[in-house]
Amino acid sequence: MSIVATGISKRFGDFVALDNVSLEVPTGSLTALLGPSGSGKSTLLRVIAGLETPDEGEIVISGEDATALAPQKRGVGFVFQHYAAFKHMTVRNNVAFGLTIRKRPKAEIRARVDQLLELVQLQQFGHRYPAQLSGGQRQRMALARALAVEPEVLLLDEPFGALDARVRAELRDWLRRLHEEVHVTTVFVTHDQEEAMEVADQIAVMNHGVIEQVGGPRDLYEDPQSEFVMSFIGPTTRVGETWVRPHDLEILLSPSEDAAEAMIERVVHLGFEVRVELVRADREKVWAQLTRDQCEELELVDGQIVYVRAAQERVFA
Amino acid sequence: MTRLLRRFGLRAVAFGYLATILVGPLALVFYRTFEDGIGPAWDALSTPETVNAFKLTLIITAIAVPLNTIFGIACALAIVRRRFRGKGIVNAFVDLPLALSPVVVGLSLFLLYGRDGWFGWLGDHGVQVLFSLPAMVIATIFVSLPFVAREVIPTLREIGDEQEQAARTLGANGSQTFWRITLPAIRWAVIYGVILTTARCLGEYGAVAVVSGRLQGETETATLRVEERYESFDLAGAYAISIVLAFIAVLVLVAMTVIRPKEEATQ
Numbered sequence: 001m002s003i004v005a006t007g008i009s010k011r012f013g014d015f016v017a018l019d020n021v022s023l024e025v026p027t028g029s030l031t032a033l034l035g036p037s038g039s040g041k042s043t044l045l046r047v048i049a050g051l052e053t054p055d056e057g058e059i060v061i062s063g064e065d066a067t068a069l070a071p072q073k074r075g076v077g078f079v080f081q082h083y084a085a086f087k088h089m090t091v092r093n094n095v096a097f098g099l100t101i102r103k104r105p106k107a108e109i110r111a112r113v114d115q116l117l118e119l120v121q122l123q124q125f126g127h128r129y130p131a132q133l134s135g136g137q138r139q140r141m142a143l144a145r146a147l148a149v150e151p152e153v154l155l156l157d158e159p160f161g162a163l164d165a166r167v168r169a170e171l172r173d174w175l176r177r178l179h180e181e182v183h184v185t186t187v188f189v190t191h192d193q194e195e196a197m198e199v200a201d202q203i204a205v206m207n208h209g210v211i212e213q214v215g216g217p218r219d220l221y222e223d224p225q226s227e228f229v230m231s232f233i234g235p236t237t238r239v240g241e242t243w244v245r246p247h248d249l250e251i252l253l254s255p256s257e258d259a260a261e262a263m264i265e266r267v268v269h270l271g272f273e274v275r276v277e278l279v280r281a282d283r284e285k286v287w288a289q290l291t292r293d294q295c296e297e298l299e300l301v302d303g304q305i306v307y308v309r310a311a312q313e314r315v316f317a
Numbered sequence: 318m319t320r321l322l323r324r325f326g327l328r329a330v331a332f333g334y335l336a337t338i339l340v341g342p343l344a345l346v347f348y349r350t351f352e353d354g355i356g357p358a359w360d361a362l363s364t365p366e367t368v369n370a371f372k373l374t375l376i377i378t379a380i381a382v383p384l385n386t387i388f389g390i391a392c393a394l395a396i397v398r399r400r401f402r403g404k405g406i407v408n409a410f411v412d413l414p415l416a417l418s419p420v421v422v423g424l425s426l427f428l429l430y431g432r433d434g435w436f437g438w439l440g441d442h443g444v445q446v447l448f449s450l451p452a453m454v455i456a457t458i459f460v461s462l463p464f465v466a467r468e469v470i471p472t473l474r475e476i477g478d479e480q481e482q483a484a485r486t487l488g489a490n491g492s493q494t495f496w497r498i499t500l501p502a503i504r505w506a507v508i509y510g511v512i513l514t515t516a517r518c519l520g521e522y523g524a525v526a527v528v529s530g531r532l533q534g535e536t537e538t539a540t541l542r543v544e545e546r547y548e549s550f551d552l553a554g555a556y557a558i559s560i561v562l563a564f565i566a567v568l569v570l571v572a573m574t575v576i577r578p579k580e581e582a583t584q
Binding site for chain 2 (some may be wrong): 049050070071074077078080082085086087097100101142145146148149
């Protein structure tokens with residue numbers, strides 16, 4: 001049930017979507033492919049599903065070479081960003097599709113569909129058509145449909161991308177719980193680092209068709225291996241040649257030899273968090289993240305001259 | 318006054334145009350047919366030659382429509398879903414019958430299947446193409462070829478291929494995906510295309526006129542029969558047949574209006 005991709009390359013005309021990418025997804029894990037648009041994350045997912053054929057490289061699913069297998073033979077469940085609901089079928093028939101194709105007995109299909117509709121909390125919507133559902137409900141239906149055939153791996157392509165923020169947060173939470181329940185090896189694509197950090201236990205950060213770094217959410221945040229990963233995962237501010245997390249930027253009221261002079265441009269109160277925007281003597285702009293208490297203690301005001309020091313900084317070659 | 322003109326001007330132009338060009342002449346044909354009651358019209362329609370002409374038109378339609386439906390769907394799928402060399406040319410060629418005069422089509426078939434044509438040798442083996450059913454069917458297929466493909470292509474583009482991909486990942490093979498997902502999704506476009514194709518087949522005149530040989534009671538379709546009656550000064554007969562053709566056209570029109578709103582509602 002593990003997925004091993006080795007040396008995958010894929011070109012669309014002149015555009016290099018994937019450049020010699022290798023990735024290992026352990027059995028039962030929940031892995032996120034994270035990156036900006038055009039980074040190749042969706043292409044990698046589609047290559048795993050068999051919806052795209054790689055120019056080079058191989059895909060091994062559950063120890064079996066799947067590179068040349070048609071998508072219907074790979075035992076994968078795929079969830080699309082825009083749901084790909086079968087519009088002319090009811091919710092029940094959508095969910096039952098994979099089982100109907102496999103010619104399972106009617107009673108078994110009915111029982112399984114009932115169970116899945118309950119799992120995705122759509123019991124009372126079985127006889128509706130997709131057009132009569134909200135976006136979140138449609139996506140839950142698509143998930144139930146993918147799970148119906150008991151796939152070895154579940155692949156989700158920006159599953160919450162088309163939904164509004166509140167529904168997205170709800171479904172995220174729900175996906176995490178679902179994964180704990182059914183434990184199917186899951187890979188999902190997202191461009192939202194917060195979503196990846198919150199849901200996944202392994203994140204592969206992608207950029208320009210290559211994987212920059214693979215690790216747990218905490219590893220990536222604490223120990224980024226490249227400038228791209230550092231700036232993509234969590235907030236950063238640049239001080240000269242070095243990168244600093246804004247909460248690692250200390251503000252001192254009196255000069256110190258390792259601190260640089262700066263003027264406060266603006267103090268933004270965001271509730272618990274306070275953002276302090278500064279201009280250093282060399283005209284470079286930086287920002288610091290403080291708690292409300294820290295800010296009150298220092299009594300910071302706009303226009304004030306302070307001294308900033310990076311508690312922890314990073315230089316990337 | 319200007320307000321009234323603005324409100325009703327455009328409508329008046331549209332209705333006036335339709336009335337002069339379409340409704341007026343049709344109404345006149347209708348009037349002339351039944352001028353002396355239903356008897357003469359019925360007599361004209363029930364001659365063996367006319368019955369045969371309608372039969373022939375229906376046979377040709379019954380062969381051409383299914384063939385063009387299958388070809389149209391296959392062609393649309395190829396153009397929208399596949400990447401291949403010469404796709405642009407195929408796409409353009411599908412439209413050719415719309416641009417080409419049917420007479421030219423008839424003439425080209427004449428050259429192809431005539432004595433000295435490429436397929437002239439068929440005649441030596443006892444296969445009669447020209448002046449018989451095969452040539453008439455081929456001519457009709459040619460002129461009515463684009464309609465299904467032209468209706469299905471934009472619908473296929475619009476629905477995209479995500480549903481088909483989803484079906485594949487759920488275990489459906491190519492034909493299961495086609496019958497269960499693609500065809501239901503394009504069904505209204507196909508039906509609409511079939512109706513248009515049928516209308517075109519029933520009304521075809523030019524190409525068939527060239528290749529049929531117009532043997533009365535044998536290779537004469539309904540439209541050819543109208544002209545033959547007219548030229549023989551049997552106006553009552555010509556009108557009667559015309560009325561039946563017009564009635565079929567109205568049926569087609571009704572069928573299309575019934576289907577159109579449904580198609581728009583599902584999208």
